[in-house]
Amino acid sequence: xxxxxxxxxxxxxxxxxxxxxxxxxxxxxxxxxxxxxxxxxxxxxxxxxxxxxxxxxxxxxxxxxxxxxxxxxxxxxxxxxxxxxxxxxxxxxxxxxxxxxxxxxxxxxxxxxxxxxxxxxxxxxxxxxxxxxxxxxxxxxxxxxxxxxxxxxxxxxxxxxxxxxxxxxxxxxxxxxxxxxxxxxxxxxxxxxxxxxxxxxxxxxxxxxxxxxxxxxxxxxxxxxxxxxxxxxxxxxxxxxxxxxxxxxxxxxxxxxxxxxxxxxxxxxxxxxxxxxxxxxxxxxxxxxxxxxxxxxxxxxxxxxxxxxxxxxxxxxxxxxxxxxxxxxxxxxxxxxxxxxxxxxxxxxxxxxxxxx
Amino acid sequence: xxxxxxxxxxxxxxxxxxxxxxxxxxxxxxxxxxxxxxxxxxxxxxxxxxxxxxxxxxxxxxxxxxxxxxxxxxxxxxxxxxxxxxxxxxxxxxxxxxxxxxxxxxxxxxxxxxxxxxxxxxxxxxxxxxxxxxxxxxxxxxxxxxxxxxxxxxxxxxxxxxxxxxxxxxxxxxxxxxxxxxxxxxxxxxxxxxxxxxxxxxxxxxxxxxxxxxxxxxxxxxxxxxxxxxxxxxxxxxxxxxxxxxxxxxxxxxxxxxxxxxxxxxxxxxxxxxxxxxxxxxxxxxxxxxxxxxx
Amino acid sequence: xxxxxxxxxxxxxxxxxxxxxxxxxxxxxxxxxxxxxxxxxxxxxxxxxxxxxxxx
Numbered sequence: 001x002x003x004x005x006x007x008x009x010x011x012x013x014x015x016x017x018x019x020x021x022x023x024x025x026x027x028x029x030x031x032x033x034x035x036x037x038x039x040x041x042x043x044x045x046x047x048x049x050x051x052x053x054x055x056x057x058x059x060x061x062x063x064x065x066x067x068x069x070x071x072x073x074x075x076x077x078x079x080x081x082x083x084x085x086x087x088x089x090x091x092x093x094x095x096x097x098x099x100x101x102x103x104x105x106x107x108x109x110x111x112x113x114x115x116x117x118x119x120x121x122x123x124x125x126x127x128x129x130x131x132x133x134x135x136x137x138x139x140x141x142x143x144x145x146x147x148x149x150x151x152x153x154x155x156x157x158x159x160x161x162x163x164x165x166x167x168x169x170x171x172x173x174x175x176x177x178x179x180x181x182x183x184x185x186x187x188x189x190x191x192x193x194x195x196x197x198x199x200x201x202x203x204x205x206x207x208x209x210x211x212x213x214x215x216x217x218x219x220x221x222x223x224x225x226x227x228x229x230x231x232x233x234x235x236x237x238x239x240x241x242x243x244x245x246x247x248x249x250x251x252x253x254x255x256x257x258x259x260x261x262x263x264x265x266x267x268x269x270x271x272x273x274x275x276x277x278x279x280x281x282x283x284x285x286x287x288x289x290x291x292x293x294x295x296x297x298x299x300x301x302x303x304x305x306x307x308x309x310x311x312x313x314x315x316x317x318x319x320x321x322x323x324x325x326x327x328x329x330x331x332x333x334x335x336x337x338x339x340x341x342x343x344x345x346x347x348x349x350x351x352x353x354x355x356x357x
Numbered sequence: 358x359x360x361x362x363x364x365x366x367x368x369x370x371x372x373x374x375x376x377x378x379x380x381x382x383x384x385x386x387x388x389x390x391x392x393x394x395x396x397x398x399x400x401x402x403x404x405x406x407x408x409x410x411x412x413x414x415x416x417x418x419x420x421x422x423x424x425x426x427x428x429x430x431x432x433x434x435x436x437x438x439x440x441x442x443x444x445x446x447x448x449x450x451x452x453x454x455x456x457x458x459x460x461x462x463x464x465x466x467x468x469x470x471x472x473x474x475x476x477x478x479x480x481x482x483x484x485x486x487x488x489x490x491x492x493x494x495x496x497x498x499x500x501x502x503x504x505x506x507x508x509x510x511x512x513x514x515x516x517x518x519x520x521x522x523x524x525x526x527x528x529x530x531x532x533x534x535x536x537x538x539x540x541x542x543x544x545x546x547x548x549x550x551x552x553x554x555x556x557x558x559x560x561x562x563x564x565x566x567x568x569x570x571x572x573x574x575x576x577x578x579x580x581x582x583x584x585x586x587x588x589x590x591x592x593x594x595x596x597x598x599x600x601x602x603x604x605x606x607x608x609x610x611x612x613x614x615x616x617x618x619x620x621x622x623x624x625x626x627x628x629x630x631x632x633x634x635x636x637x638x639x640x641x642x643x644x645x646x647x648x649x650x651x652x
Numbered sequence: 653x654x655x656x657x658x659x660x661x662x663x664x665x666x667x668x669x670x671x672x673x674x675x676x677x678x679x680x681x682x683x684x685x686x687x688x689x690x691x692x693x694x695x696x697x698x699x700x701x702x703x704x705x706x707x708x
Contacts, residue, residue, distance in 0.1 A: 025412045064464035106658035199660040600681035621685040625675040
């Protein structure tokens with residue numbers, strides 16, 4: 001419910017700006033900042049030629065955020081350019097994912113969209129080699145406990161974040177789009193197979209439909225909800241992009257091949273409910289697979305419910321997401337082993353402190 | 358729905374606004390003491406009840422919570438937490454919170470860490486790091502009749518290059534509080550708080566003319582980089598090259614890096630129209646007289 | 653930077669367009685801004701006419 005104004009804006013920008021009261025604009029500015037969506041709102045208005053119709057104060061805050069987003073765009077391009085020589089020599093497809101891919105392709109979803117790191121997907125058998133090369137390019141992993149390192153290596157789908165010692169850029173190097181600890185086996189070979197190379201670059205980008213699939217998997221097969229509103233807006237924009245590129249039918253085929261139908265269908269159900277997205281409605285009628293309405297309703301409750309119901313939905317979502325991400329044996333091990341490992345470290349530190357006197 | 362929830366919230370929290378320009382703030386706080394303190398720092402026509410027809414740039418909440426041990430007051434902007442504090446330091450922490458909002462979200466201006474004062478429509482910009490005596494010098498200049506635009510935030514309009522005022526109470530620290538009061542016994546310094554992370558902090562109230570002209574922009578004319586140096590026997594005012602001035606201004610900017618070529622162009626235009634000097638001084642009276650002759 | 657400019661187009665543009673902005677002031681000192689890496693520096697070859705310090 002704390003997002004309602006933002007959501008209203010993205011559902012119907014024209015209607016929103018015509019009816020928003022000054023009090024609502026005050027709250028809107030606040031919400032947009034909290035979710036890092038101010039610049040995104042600015043570009044939505046710019047694309048619809050509505051900027052002149054919003055109050056000057058709102059426009060100026062939008063412009064301020066747009067300058068920041070513009071800087072991020074340059075920072076990403078500059079960083080990718082620094083990495084070209086490395087990735088040109090690894091002899092495997094290197095895919096930009098999520099925000100970096102949207103931005104590199106200049107898709108409308110990327111206009112004013114902020115991102116914290118650069119996500120890159122490489123084949124599993126090359127991830128160590130590429131990581132080691134990144135070390136020579138000034139990237140390093142943060143210090144972490146042995147347990148966390150073990151977790152990343154065995155069950156996660158990515159290397160621990162790599163941060164550049166000078167520029168502070170963070171690279172998330174993935175070998176999969178979903179944790180390998182899960183019982184759910186997602187086939188990501190089509191991502192590599194259909195990826196398109198960016199002209200003059202060593203990097204490739206997934207097809208629009210695959211970008212949508214990845215975003216749907218990220219939201220619907222995991223427990224994270226702290227960026228829910230941003231995730232939902234991304235999904236809506238990505239589905240519209242998939243439609244623009246005439247990949248809607250192909251999207252359903254790909255969801256089937258990759259074994260991610262439920263994420264795609266559930267995402268479409270939510271988009272049809274929240275945004276009345278026509279492409280989403282079309283997808284729902286084009287497939288025999290019914291959406292899991294309770295899953296979609298949980299998402300809508302988290303987005304639009306009152307304090308208590310949204311809280312309840314978040315708890316259920318958390319349990320569901322963890323259950324999907326890890327097979328129960330691993331989840332149980334993780335639940336017990338993580339506190340044990342950290343308390344062991346804690347005891348060791350106390351012991352060392354006593355010994356030091 | 359949200360509107361209703363905020364209304365509900367306002368039944369519990371006292372809302373008031375500070376109508377400063379170019380940024381205003383809506384404050385939700387249960388602490389009557391904060392409202393009283395703010396009323397001492399800002400003129401009465403700026404501290405008001407929220408008006409339904411106005412948009413406020415920032416929202417700050419100052420709330421007492423259970424969590425926080427000895428520092429139960431939480432200052433935050435919505436879900437974004439700024440700092441916790443005990444009741445004795447609520448006022449400076451609130452002021453820093455307001456600064457934090459401005460510093461984080463003002464990229465429609467090129468923002469330089471500098472004091473700005475004006476005479477005859479022309480602005481004197483004094484960028485300097487903490488410890489250079491900038492605030493003390495700025496306070497003294499205002500009390501000598503210069504109009505204050507800001508004691509630490511020089512906002513340059515990216516479209517027309519004008520200097521936009523951001524009038525707020527002048528934050529003075531430690532020794533500077535005593536000095537300013539001893540030089541100007543009529544200076545009104547309020548809300549002196551000891552033991553903050555920056556030592557003792559107090560606020561010098563801007564004079565009426567500075568408050569009244571708070572929306573009036575000025576044209577950049579001089580940039581002086583001040584450095585207080587107790588061993589400086591003779592005041593030195595040395596001209597510096599514009600390229601040097603440009604680089605120093607860029608290094609003192611909060612958002613030159615974010616604004617990239619827009620920042621470069623804006624700062625270039627500003628540097629083109631100013632004269633730049635380095636000022637080293639030990640005696641404030643000498644510094645004031647020198648700046649008065651220069652400008 | 654134009655929001656419609658993708659990475660590939662940026663790379664192509666970089667190789668053909670001017671990469672550095674230069675600004676020369678009326679005292680003939682000047683500064684550079686690199687559009688490529690966003691760094692700013694003084695043009696050390698320019699020689700500003702520094703006046704004698706104004707001592708009194």
